[in-house]
Every structure is written in C-alpha cells, then in structure tokens.
Amino acid sequence: MQHYSYLDLSPIAEGHTAADALAATVDLARAAEGAGYHRFWLAEHHNMPGIASAATAVLIGHVAGQTRAMRIGAGGIMLPNHSPLMVAEQFGTLATLYPGRIDLGLGRAPGTDMATARALRRHMAPEDSFPQDVQELIAYLGDAGSGPVRAIPGTGTNVPVWILGSSLYGAQLAAWLGLPYAFASHFAPALLGEALEIYRRGFRPSGRLEKPHVMLAAGVCAAESDAEAEFLRSSQLLAFARLRTGQAGKLPRPSREPEQEIPAPVMAQVRQALSCSATGAAATVRDELAALIARYRPDEIMVTGMIHDRGARLRSLEIAAEVLAGLCDKAP
Known part of the structure; x- marks a missing residue:
C-alpha cells in the first residue's frame, strides 16, 4: 500500500452551524497534512442538513489555500449534475492556482434526492451519458483541448481523474478508460471484492495510467x-x-x-x-x-x-x- 488519505463531508453537528463545519474542515485538513495524509478529499452532497460540502469546488479551493502541499480533491463531483465543460473550467482553475495538488473524482449518482437533482439539472435527460461525459471532460483537461470549445483555464492541466463507484458499473468503466478507481466501501461494501476483481481483470492501460490503481x-x-x-x-x-x-x-x-x-x-x-x-x-x-x-x-x-x-x-x-x-x- 502506497498512501493513506482522508475523506471529509464537512459534517454539521447538532448544536453547530455550517460555518462551524467549514472551519472544522480546515482544521482537519491542516491536521491531516501534518499527520502525513497524501490526499484530502471532499464530497458533493445536496439538500443535506448535516453536510456543508455542497459547493465542492469552492471548498476545495479554500482548503487548498489553507494547506501547503497535500493533494486536495473531490471524492467526488457528481458529474450528472454538471456540464463537463463547467467542471473542466472549475478544476482547471483550481489546478492553475494550486499546480500538482488537485484531484478530480467523478461519481455517477446525483448525491441527493430526485427533487433536488431536478433543481440542480433543470432538465433531466432520460439516457445515461456518464461515460461520454467523462471522456468529454478528460478531453477538455488534456493538452489538445476539445475541438472548437476549450476550457480556459483547464486545457493542458491534465488534472488526475478518478472513477468513483459503489457498484460494478464504475469498475467496468474505470477499467475500460484506464483510470484509477476508488470504491465507496465506507458506506456500500457489498460489491467491493467483485468490483475490484472486475476492475483489475479488465483494466486497459491508457495515457493516464499504465496499470490498475485501487483506492x-x-x-x-x-x-x-x-x-x-x-x-x-x-x-x-x-x-x-x-x-x-x-x-x-x-x-x-x-x-x-x-x-x-x-x-x-x-x-x-x-x-x-x-x-x-x-x-x-x-x-x-x-x-x-x-x-x-x-x-x-x-x-x-x-x-x-x-x-x-x-x-x-x-x-x-x-x-x-x-x-x-x-x-x-x-x-x-
């Protein structure tokens, strides 16, 4: 095992406020850096009274500014809630401000209830475009950009992209795209062993990753x-x-x-x-x-x-x- 890292949801505790939770996240990140944690990730959730990390990219920037060298990232951004271009611009900006320190984990779930998902997306498409959206986002962050539309900042930052999952779907996609894979076993462990086997067995080397990498x-x-x-x-x-x-x-x-x-x-x-x-x-x-x-x-x-x-x-x-x-x- 190479590294150990920390995931924080900025929990809002009973008797406390969102401001307290965000301040506690900064304290936790500083302590994590001092204790040798490799990454400090924050997760996107919406309409949750006990979680203050809804504006995940904003909070990542704040935490990165309050730490020195530890990698800061998303575990994750729920890509169906956003356009790939917007995510590329946000994380391209973060990577420009904090070079070599930003990670982008992508999830397929909404991270909320369906009513809130509709409020986030405004128009909900019936088809699942997650694989295409992931590839579009990676292209925006790549050296060549993505056709006539470019993410500025974003192009050339090559922010490391992870696939997150709690089912077999994410394992298959991460293997097919040749990306690192993080399994949400902290709250959904049922398919952990099977998912890791599928990912490792089906992994195809890519320009971003030569061999399987599991978190x-x-x-x-x-x-x-x-x-x-x-x-x-x-x-x-x-x-x-x-x-x-x-x-x-x-x-x-x-x-x-x-x-x-x-x-x-x-x-x-x-x-x-x-x-x-x-x-x-x-x-x-x-x-x-x-x-x-x-x-x-x-x-x-x-x-x-x-x-x-x-x-x-x-x-x-x-x-x-x-x-x-x-x-x-x-x-x-």
Whole structure:
C-alpha cells in the first residue's frame, strides 16, 4: 500500500452551524497534512442538513489555500449534475492556482434526492451519458483541448481523474478508460471484492495510467480506548439510520445506547452498510485495517469518520495516521 488519505463531508453537528463545519474542515485538513495524509478529499452532497460540502469546488479551493502541499480533491463531483465543460473550467482553475495538488473524482449518482437533482439539472435527460461525459471532460483537461470549445483555464492541466463507484458499473468503466478507481466501501461494501476483481481483470492501460490503481475507503473511529471509540461512533450510526428512514438531519450527539433509538432491523442494515471500518483504540484499529488491506490489497486507503466532537475527530485522525503509516511500511 502506497498512501493513506482522508475523506471529509464537512459534517454539521447538532448544536453547530455550517460555518462551524467549514472551519472544522480546515482544521482537519491542516491536521491531516501534518499527520502525513497524501490526499484530502471532499464530497458533493445536496439538500443535506448535516453536510456543508455542497459547493465542492469552492471548498476545495479554500482548503487548498489553507494547506501547503497535500493533494486536495473531490471524492467526488457528481458529474450528472454538471456540464463537463463547467467542471473542466472549475478544476482547471483550481489546478492553475494550486499546480500538482488537485484531484478530480467523478461519481455517477446525483448525491441527493430526485427533487433536488431536478433543481440542480433543470432538465433531466432520460439516457445515461456518464461515460461520454467523462471522456468529454478528460478531453477538455488534456493538452489538445476539445475541438472548437476549450476550457480556459483547464486545457493542458491534465488534472488526475478518478472513477468513483459503489457498484460494478464504475469498475467496468474505470477499467475500460484506464483510470484509477476508488470504491465507496465506507458506506456500500457489498460489491467491493467483485468490483475490484472486475476492475483489475479488465483494466486497459491508457495515457493516464499504465496499470490498475485501487483506492479502498473505510470508516475509522479511533480513540484512547475501544469503549470510547464505540461511543463516539454512535453519532454516525444514528445519522445513517435517520438518513435511511427519511429523517436526515445534523450529525447527532453520541449515545451510550444507540440501540435504544434505532429499530433492530434498521440497525442491522446500518451496521452492514458501515462494516468496512475500524473502531477502537490504536491496536484494535491496526488489526481491523490490516485485515482489510490484506484481503483487498489496495494501492491506497482513504479513511473517513463522522464524529460529533471536533477535538475527538482530530484525535481520531491522528491515531489513524499513526496506524496507517506503519501499515504502509509493512505492505509489499
């Protein structure tokens, strides 16, 4: 394993505001850079009361300006919500401002409910144009531009493009286009093994990538003890359960007994969805992450964690970095 990275959704915690969440994201990014994280990615979500990263490109620029050398990127931009030219211009501008530091992960889902998707897109096309849109976007960022229409800034920046996915579709597309692939196993692990096999087996070398490159995403909640980590993680369990039952809101305060607030069938679904994870003190997190790395052999791992307390989230990031640095050293 080559690198470890961090995914942040700028969670808006109960009792706090979007401004608090954005300030916390900057603190987290600075701490991640100091702890040796290779990338710091932000994700596009809309109409979510508990997530402040909707204007993802804007926030990427802000975070890049508050850090020094760490790669900053999108994990991801939901391409069906945007025209390829607009995305190329935005990320071409970011790459011009912060050369060699910007990543562009692309997703096929809307990142929201369908009513909000319609508000974003205004006119929804019935056909799936994602593969064509990805290729159009890559062409805008390439050295030659794309015909009579050019992304300025954008042309010649060759921003690294990743395909993101939680199904087999993204694996097939990333392999066909010869692009790096990141699997959203931190919330949808069911098809992880099959998707990675399809991607690796079907990969076609391209001008952007010579051999398959996989990034695995995992939830991490680390603390000084296993019990404290389980307590802190309850915020994410509660948030995911409320999202699943149509009650999305701000990131809840942690609970000592989340099972009392979540019906058993819903809790079973939540735990399965969040099972690609590591929770506990450093030794426990090390064992659980080592098992994931040994099983799936990722080239990189990206961790994320929804923790209500700002200080506890920073401490979790630091513990995870200490663990992951050791796992990188031991990897073949």
